Amino acid sequence: MNGLTWNIMLALIWVGMTGNFTGSGMAIGFLLGYLLLGVTLRDVPRFSGYIRKVPRVVRFVFFFLRELVVSNLRVAYDVLTPTDYMRPGVIAVPLDAHTDGEITLLANMISLTPGSLSLDVSTDRRVLYVHMMYLDDPEQAREQIKYFESRLLELLR
Amino acid sequence: MTTDYVTFGLELATAVFMLVGALFMLLAGLGALRMPDLLMRMHATTKAGALGSGVIMVAVAIHFGEAGVTTRAVAITLFIMLTSPVAAHVIARAGYFTGTPMWSRIVRDELKGKYDRDNHTLDTPPRYKLKATADESTAPAPDAPSESQPEKQKPDDSTP
Amino acid sequence: MIDIVLWISLAIMCIALVVTFIRLVLGPTLPDRVVMLELMALLSVAFIGLYSIKSGHSAFLDVALVLALTAFLAAIGFARYLEKGGLHDDD
Known part of the structure; x- marks a missing residue:
């Protein structure tokens, strides 16, 4: 930076x-x-590498805004339909991010994206506990969050 | 003539953003009212509340159209987007320690039993733990085993 | 046009505030109520935004900024109190 x-x-x-x-x-x-x-x-x-960095940041911001809007439409759907279809659950996601700043940014972005809310980081910083609204397949949910993390980390490193 | 169109467009954008923001705030309130447990209520209030107030700040920035106002609106939006997940995190943690019950129909809870009630530390699930503490000194090395571990040890993850 | 939409938005926000207040009163546990208080602070920030449009004074935005700041600090303080001291089951 x-x-x-x-x-x-x-x-x-x-x-x-x-x-x-x-x-x-x-x-x-x-x-x-x-x-x-x-x-x-x-x-x-x-x-x-600077000439490639700014377009990447811009693309990430748009990606994030899209996720934010999608997540809110999803919340709207959840709120307006009966709660019977929800399958909430808490999963542990292993972290590749190490520094305080990376973990904070990642946790914030997870909280603002569809159906996931970051709860806490383990004391040894190996995993992040995430609450999912629809937990059909824990491994798939974990992969989704890892994909998000990889996009964030390629930006920061 | 053209300025009329421009002002009309700006007014229209302000109106649309105000209405959308207010609807998102209503959504946050309704979600808070309808969801069954604390964590799911926070899903609604964190996302919809942050986006709703952010969208209203966009409307404010468009309406005034001054650099100073825009800066303040952006600052408020960024601040809310940065702090509301943090607040959700600390409240979820406090909720755990005060014994707030989760919804009875929760599918899976990997957090269960991981908090230490005495010294308030949080444990890692066994399959994500570092094997040897010697690996810690080299930064990239611990990543490789921790990523390959889940696939290998998938069958026995039902035991907490 | 903008006046009508402004009034409609304010009405919607009032409904949201009432709904939040209902949950604040109902909220079975103390953390639920803290979440609702934080949402009410966010609603107030949005209200101030709408009111600054209505009145044409942008200085209200400073109030919104400070309100967001204090609401965050209050949530942190509440959570800290709940976690480290005070009651350990809700009454």
């Missing part, structure tokens, strides 16, 4: 230089800084 810090600094410099303190001025500065870092400085090792 060092590239991002540089990009924001370049955007702020652009805003300061042009004197255009608005959202669009900031966006233009960010875009120009992104092109500068991604294209002209791509031989510098620190910025080498």
